[in-house]
Every structure is written in structure tokens, then in C-alpha cells.
Amino acid sequence: MCAQSAEVTVKSFTYDAAGRTTAVTVGNDTTTLAYDYESRITQITYPNQSTNSFSYNGLDTRPVLTDGAATYTPGISERRSSVTKFYHPDRLGTTERLTDTNQSTTDTRKYDAFGLLTNSSGSTPTPFGFAGAWGYQEDPDSGLKLLGHRYYDPSTGRFLTRDPIKDGRNWYSYFENNPLKWADPEGLSEKGDAAARRADEGMSKSPITPNMRE
Secondary structure: OEEEOOOOOEEEEEEOOOOOEEEEEEOOEEEEEEEOOOOOEEEEEOOOOOEEEOOOOOOOOOOOOEOOOOEEEOOOEEEEOOEEEEEEEOOOOOEEEEEOOOOOEEEEEEEOOOOOEEEEEOOOOOOOOOOHHHOOEEOOOOOOEEEOOEEEEOOOOEEOOOOOOOOOOOOOEOHHHOOOOEEOOOOOOOOOOOOOEEOOOOOOOOOOOOOOOO
């Protein structure tokens, strides 16, 4: 499978027999992915051969709140080398800008409806951008986003693996192509249950505040 952007950059995908994406190639750069028997990501290897490994406990994966470079509180702040930055999310929990302790804007980000970064300023490498308040984690090298159990590709609007609970009609789709109303922190549901929160719950004029305790 290939996806083509306006800049005529081709992204190619390789799948295994279980329908899981095992490689994503852009130009001459290939990112590979490995899975366990439950189709959970266990390792991602980037074009420069650096790797990220993932382990799971009985409760399954949870957002990484520290990565050795910084400590994160999704939707609120991050602390990196004694420097604190604050997130300013929109109603979907997407980080629109970061500010420092003097309330000065240091970084800005803009995404399209499916989470593809379209414009940015600043150099803070935070992983919590698109729907970051819900714990969506961006991978700067591949452009993929980790939503709990599964990786998601915003350039195609599709997950890289099937929904393990087989919810909905298309097990790869992101909210049946309706990304403006929902968040899926666990990567398991298309809509409506405890894992997928509607962003327009309650008063439509009020910005939604993610409840990170749920």
C-alpha cells in the first residue's frame, strides 16, 4: 500500500499475514515494527537504527510519563532539564502552544483534522501534541502516534494494526473518518464507551477538559 502527499512523497507500507504493519518506508528511510502474540507493539526501529522497546504489565500499556529526557503531565506541563513548559490544549486536547514560566509562548503547533502536523514553531520536542491531553504520543522520526495499544498514522487516517476488540465495521479506521468529535486514548474503540470520549459532551460552547484520572 502507498500513500501520496501533495509534495509527491510516497509512503509505502508492508504487512504481515495477520494484517499488521511491519514497515513504513518514506523515500530511502524505513521504520520497522515488531509485535507480540497479542499484536501489541514490542519494538520500533527507526531509519538511523535506534530503537524504542515497549513492555506491558497486567493492566496493559499506559502513557509514558518520563522518557529519560523529560517528565510529562499530559495536557498540563512538562519539565526538561529543570525547565518547565506548559501545554495549552484546544477542545480536543491538542496542544496548540507551549509557554514558559513567564507566560511567554515558546512553541506553536497546528494539525489537520486527522492529526497531521501542518505548521509549527519552536524547538521543544514534546511527544504530546495532537490529542496530547489524552495521552496520544507522537514519534518524531516516523510521524506515527501511539494511542495506547496501537500505532496510528495521521497521513492516512488509519491504525497500523486491526482493532483487537474488533469494534465497528473497519478495524483500521480512526472513528469512521470522523475525527473532530472523539478521542481514543487506548486505541480500542471507535466511539461511545469509557475508552473513547466524545469531545462535544455537555455544552458545545464549553471547551472539554480531559479527565486524566479515568
